Amino acid sequence: MSGGELNPLQFLQGWYRDQCNEDWEHEFGIRMETLDNPGWHVVVDVVDTDLEGKKFERRWSEADESRWIWAAADGESYDLTCDPLSLEKGLEWFREFAEGAAYSPPMQREK
Template sequence: MEILEWIQNWFKANCNGEWEHGGGIQIITIDNPGWEVEIDISNTSVANMNLSWILNENSKQDWYGVKIEDQKFFAAGDSGKLIFLLGLFKEMIEKIENV
């Protein structure tokens, strides 16, 4: 399943009449240039998980970072990393759900 289809289905499955009115999913561009992804995980099994900012930087054009805090998954990366960042979120969710 393509990542956009997966994230669309995940969003739909988590809409409960309240959650989607809060943070939901936000994808924005940043001026590095790059992408920023923020996903509200308050209604998931990883809601209380915390992960300090981890930055993986090979160069100014090849980098990404991720953290989990305040019931939000947050990731950012260079302009070629949007699919990768969404994939990190998918991998985390699938790993936790299969435990």
């Protein structure tokens, strides 16, 4: 299966598996937690991966008060926060970031 045939969680799982080299996973990884507003917070370490050094300013989508996603990458991690029902879309943004050779959108608001 190519990356496009995987759902966003399957893509993330495969990306994580591909980084594990008996060294990287001992220092880096993926953290996922819930927020109290409510929502999700996901941090994907990209140090010592092909994504290290790739950055983009905050990207966000706010369809309404209850549907929102914020993401950014600082070259060392990909940071995502979203409402409880937007995790799949937020992980799709990670796939776009990981697969885009020159993914570097300006700060933008998507509807």
